[in-house]
Amino acid sequence: MMALFWHCVLLSCLVGLLSADMQLDCKPDHMTLVWMDGKSQTDLSLFRLGSCFPTSVSKREVVFSVDFSDCSFGRLVTGDKLKYTNDLIYTSSPDSYVPPFTLPVVCSYERPKDWFPMIYDPIFSTYGVEDLVFHLSLMNDDFSGPAESTNFPLGSMIPILASVAQENHQPLLLLLEECVATTTSDLQPGSDLFPIVTNKGCLVDSKTSRSKFETRDKTSELKLLLQAFRFALGQEVYIHCSLLAWDPINLDNTKKACHYVKDHGWELLDNPVYSGLCDCCDSTCKARKARSLDSGEAGLVRKAVLGPLTITDLSS
Structure with missing residues (x-):
């Protein structure tokens, strides 16, 4: 070193x-x-x-x-x-x-050049649906390894990888239900928030930026390219997300990954043919009645925090 x-x-x-x-x-x-x-x-x-x-x-x-x-x-x-x-x-x-x-x-x-930041990486052991291990990680530009810096110039792309290790469980689809940015590692009442993913899987930041979901390599992973924003510029920023592991054949308007494509509209990441599931992204995506964990169709939601990272304005 x-x-x-x-x-x-x-x-x-x-x-x-x-x-x-x-x-x-x-x-x-x-x-x-x-x-x-x-x-x-x-x-x-x-x-x-x-x-x-x-x-x-x-x-x-x-x-x-x-x-x-x-x-x-x-x-x-x-x-x-x-x-x-x-x-x-x-x-x-x-x-x-x-x-x-x-x-x-x-x-x-x-900070040494060969030292990688220890991003908060929560591990959860669940009851009733086998052992599932969730991860939320900051990655390098091509998602081939961990990020070498937590500093991002304004307008650059922040690669984020969400994943679930399935062990012996049936194949699962990893989704982001909600993600917000804030300046605290714990969400506090009255905290200033910057919405990233809302409405049960809608990447709302993609409507006004270059943010998007990348094509999946595995159903158990979700790649998010997030354009560095002006919110809390120069301060420490934490990204809070709800991760959902779900049956890949049971998508609906509350179980989806949607991003906005310029001159086209909302598009479903996993099968654009069914992009109608994203129509509610501009209104309210209503949840269905929760399924039982023993039904074989259930998903599991866990919360995770990524950070701190810092967005800087190099022009100032």
Whole structure:
């Protein structure tokens, strides 16, 4: 692996007020933090780094030498940067002149060219319909492997692969019921949303962009080329989707993959002859009564989140 270039970021105002000195040494997979207090204003045994106790404590110095896999470090990938974050916490004591405080600790690296982002890849084990494993992945341009970057210029294409591993189950068709983009990894009430797929399988973003579904190689996979949008430009974006595994011979207007073709209209991905199933994409696609999971015709829906990714405007 190529060498990591790094720098360390710390808030130092409180350090100065306490006549103390903090030193941080960031390595590829671990770090060492040293807090030195020349005037003994703090009880050094009361320091914590995230969930970790000090590695060593003396009269004038407390040391944390820890791996990034310990102490509840957070990891954040933004563009070409890889950051490990935590908090140095001082809990104080009732008779101390020094109040409790918290300082952020950040080790920031340039992301290596051979490092691929770990996109959230949920795995679900289901009951009653064999074991199904769902995936939602960010891919490279020809869908031959994982994406090498989570940064996309405005207007470029974002390749997304949805799939279900069927194990010994009968052949299933993988569909996207709904997909929205937002700036949070959890959907919150009142969150700003950018609709991508709505109305039980309608790629609504394709009406105003170059977004489209690609021809399938397998019924258990669905390839989405999503044109990078202006929503949350420059911010971290998460894509929330509902994935549906369904009987491929029982499509209807609520079980479909439809995209808009310019000068033609809505088209059904899997068999354009039946594009009439997409007619409701401009109104409301009403769901039928749910089938029993034991009927042999049932589908299974699971939710997944992809991200974070960042869309940038290179012209600005």
